[in-house]
Amino acid sequence: MVETFFPIILLVGVVASIMIQNHIKAIPLPIVFIVVGMLFSMLPLYQHFTFDPTLFLFLIVAPFLYNDAQSASRYWIGRGAINIFSLSIMLVIFTVIGVGIVVHSIFSIIPLALVIALSAIVTPTDATSVSAFSFPNKNLQIPYIILQNESLFNDATGFVTLNIAVAMYLSGTFSIGAALVAFLIEFGGGLLFGVIIGVIIHAIRSLLISLGDDSPLVMVSIEMIVPFIAYFVADGFGFSGILAVVAAGLIQGSENDNLQLTSSRMQLVRSNAWEIIEQALTGVIFILLGISLPTIIIGILNTGHNLLFLLVMIALSIYTVKFVIRLLWTRYLVWMHIPSASRWKDSWIMALSGASGTISLALAFLLPKSINENSVVNRNSMIFIISVVIIVSLTIAAVTVPKPTRPKKNKDLIKPVDKWVREMIMVAMNTVRKEKEHQVESDIVVDALSQQLHAHKFVNRRERHQIYRFAYKAEINAVNELLSEKKITQDEHKYYLEFLALSFKTVTGGPLTNLLLRFRFGFNIGKLYRDINSVQEMFLTSPLLAEQFYWVNQFESHDEDIMSIEKVGFDAVMSALKEKFHGQSVSLELHDVRSFYRERHRRMYQSTPNPKIFYQLFLEAFHAEFEFLQNTIRDGKIGMDTAEALQEHIIYDQMALIQNDSVYTQNYEIKRYDK
Known part of the structure; x- marks a missing residue:
């Protein structure tokens, strides 16, 4: 009976966190969620909490990414295809390998495969985590758009890379050729299945609109089940379910663009429904982290070693190496579309804004329980390292991003x-x-x-x-x-x-x-x-x-x-x-x-x-x-x-x-x- 209140209490926590952050804007909302989750961990219902990672991915991450995909600008995705490929695939792969090699050389106690897995988890950026800062300065709109599109696609790259790294660790063998083939199959197959499902659903929705059956209940309900169908079908065939969700979301987004003023009431209901769902899912993910953290920390402290300090140092090393690589990459290998007199400033903002967030946290929960190399390397330790990276990246972004993104003072234009x-x-x-x-x-x-x-x-x-x-x-x-x-x-x-x-x-x-x-x-x-x-x-x-x-x-x-x-x-x-x-x-x-x-x-x-x-x-x-x-x-x-x-x-x-x-x-x- 008590378990039936589980989702209700989570929702109450999400609402309370949003209300708190509304009055204390200096603290990023994800951190407020984590603190509220840690308070919930004191309740008997949430002590020693565990969550099925497969259900987590299917029920929470899939709809979350689907909404991001359908909300993305198809115009800027097409115009910035080179940047998307550069940041979402090449930068992720380069960062995963670079961070893995550097951090493993410093902390050799962690196997290279697991460092690569950690890097794959924290490399995907979460622009929505720092969206509260927005980019009111018109000169920074291009960097902001690049960040949004990058965060959509590098999530999928991170998922695929993580799967390969974990499989490599658990099998004890590694082949560059096999890894590349596995990457292409998961990546390409997921995109293909997502496109097929998206086109089918698009045809169904277009037929319903032409027949006048485009009531909000019918249309929004169909749209809500798309991410689950896309993920389930693609995953069942051994492809990336997440990429299938992203591809299906992009197809549905193009349909929404074509609707323009058609089915206006349905579009309004749809956007409001997805906004509420996305906020709720984001909050649930971070609150679950907050609930899990105390148990993880207690388990680490019970090892009898000075482990907590070591894990924090590993997390800071991962963040630092990742940040340096991202800064240099965005400076020299990103096309800004328009001439800029402050490329280094743009690059610093893009590097600082590329914080780890919701997706990294979702990936952390997907780490298999079979990871247990030693007292230092186990699932709890890795989740703790990822949590520190997320908190550090969000905090640094919250402190550093707002000031340079403010427009020049003009009392009319900056009037609230x-x-x-x-x-x-x-x-x-x-x-x-x-x-x-x-x-x-x-x-x-x-x-x-x-x-x-x-x-x-x-x-x-x-x-x-x-x-x-x-x-x-x-x-x-x-x-x-x-x-x-x-x-x-x-x-x-x-x-x-x-x-x-x-x-x-x-x-x-x-x-x-x-x-x-x-x-x-x-x-x-x-x-x-x-x-x-x-x-x-x-x-x-x-x-x-x-x-x-x-x-x-x-x-x-x-x-x-x-x-x-x-x-x-x-x-x-x-x-x-x-x-x-x-x-x-x-x-x-x-x-x-x-x-x-x-x-x-x-x-x-x-x-x-x-x-x-x-x-x-x-x-x-x-x-x-x-x-x-x-x-x-x-x-x-x-x-x-x-x-x-x-x-x-x-x-x-x-x-x-x-x-x-x-x-x-x-x-x-x-x-x-x-x-």
């Missing part, structure tokens, strides 16, 4: 995206505010837009409570003045103050208070109208709305007018808040209080919003945002990355409106109950 979003929303709000003929709908749209300005701010509940109390007292004073001027009766004064007291208790109370109020209003409605449907409706309605529904009906049943009293109270509150906070920036707490009173006033005093007008005003707001975006691009104030982020913001807002348009207007009609 959220600042541009804020400006864009303000333009939309000002556009909608000009609509005076439909004030009710205009106010609702402005409030909905303004809510985005405070979406990622922390609510100070104490401060909000104080503002509510200030507004509450201002309204009470206004109602007391109405009574003193004999503009309302004693009964109206008494019951309106009771309405205010209950409203104040609701907005400042907790969940228990709200639950009790639901029962109270449900009971009162049942007592007054003896209608079970009315009781049910009231109980399922928010207490704030229930109070307003209840008191409007109560006042009307006694031929009294709550609307005019509420109008005076609303004006008094808005005036008091404006006077008290004049000249201050609008805080989230003040925004919440003002929104509450505006919604109450619209609901109780004004007519029900017209959904058609409301929808038109939202379209006007989006149109204003698009015009703002066009003008900033035309004036050269923003780059394409920022422009795409702003466009994405508008599009997601439009989709949210389509899916939830009724939410904005459905709670504004006061329900009347007849006795």
Whole structure:
């Protein structure tokens, strides 16, 4: 029973790690995953954890690489074929052999074949591990693209090389000719099978689109099973399943490029689904490493030798030799497509950014348990060495890469995206505010837009409570003045103050208070109208709305007018808040209080919003945002990355409106109950 929570706890760890790194950006996300995994290792469920490497490769690595392949740019792959061959095949082979020879000569206790295996594992780069740094400097876009394409193909080379090295170690024999033949068979066969499977799936998907059966569920489900089919079939025939997955992913990626604006909804769902899956798989891999590390370290310490220090030195030696080879190779044997006045800088960035990451970790788990040369050379020791290389490479990249990749200072071009979003929303709000003929709908749209300005701010509940109390007292004073001027009766004064007291208790109370109020209003409605449907409706309605529904009906049943009293109270509150906070920036707490009173006033005093007008005003707001975006691009104030982020913001807002348009207007009609 406990084992059933295994994947759930892993997913919780992934989510927690992402949230932690979001607030501590200086620490690379993979390292946060590892630390969280080490904390999980203290749980009884995860102590002495072991994972089937075959399942690991099939269930985690295959879909991960498939998504990388289909997301890669076919244009740059074709244009950079020479670089891909140079970095993904020649550099990997040269590094594997070079690191193997150098490190084996320094630490002869490790057989050459195993050093080659270690090098094969850590040589594949993982550009996604340092993608958080991005490359905002336009002059570095080419190195970044080369890194992405390289990391796609050298993964497969690393897999094949590792298989050959491990087989060589376990058999005790080595033949260059046999190794080359094995490499070509695995490499070429895997690519061929992947292409065949990709073409077949492509034909099926094209047929479904032509028949109109391209619903997201059907199309995305088919796409999700492609990496598993490609890997299973190719591996079954003795070829590289990983290369088959990469080839199939490239074929599917070309299909996605051809779709362009066809099946747009399916493409959006597909990209979002894969983004979530990739993040989850990346997190799971690193958390599993963190869970395994304590057991590995304890096993190493129990040998009685000063082994931990030796393994760290081996790891640092592997990283250093690998880094030097990569630096020189990228300087002299990489074509940068465009002239560059800072080739050494480009090479340093490419060498530092070529960190080991997810794929290296996946390869580490694939090491066979039969490796047990001596107390130094065993599977645990090798996984520990690989872990140190990964952590060191990620840490160095995190420290060194961001600074040289920043663009030259230009306050417009480096302004954060959220600042541009804020400006864009303000333009939309000002556009909608000009609509005076439909004030009710205009106010609702402005409030909905303004809510985005405070979406990622922390609510100070104490401060909000104080503002509510200030507004509450201002309204009470206004109602007391109405009574003193004999503009309302004693009964109206008494019951309106009771309405205010209950409203104040609701907005400042907790969940228990709200639950009790639901029962109270449900009971009162049942007592007054003896209608079970009315009781049910009231109980399922928010207490704030229930109070307003209840008191409007109560006042009307006694031929009294709550609307005019509420109008005076609303004006008094808005005036008091404006006077008290004049000249201050609008805080989230003040925004919440003002929104509450505006919604109450619209609901109780004004007519029900017209959904058609409301929808038109939202379209006007989006149109204003698009015009703002066009003008900033035309004036050269923003780059394409920022422009795409702003466009994405508008599009997601439009989709949210389509899916939830009724939410904005459905709670504004006061329900009347007849006795």
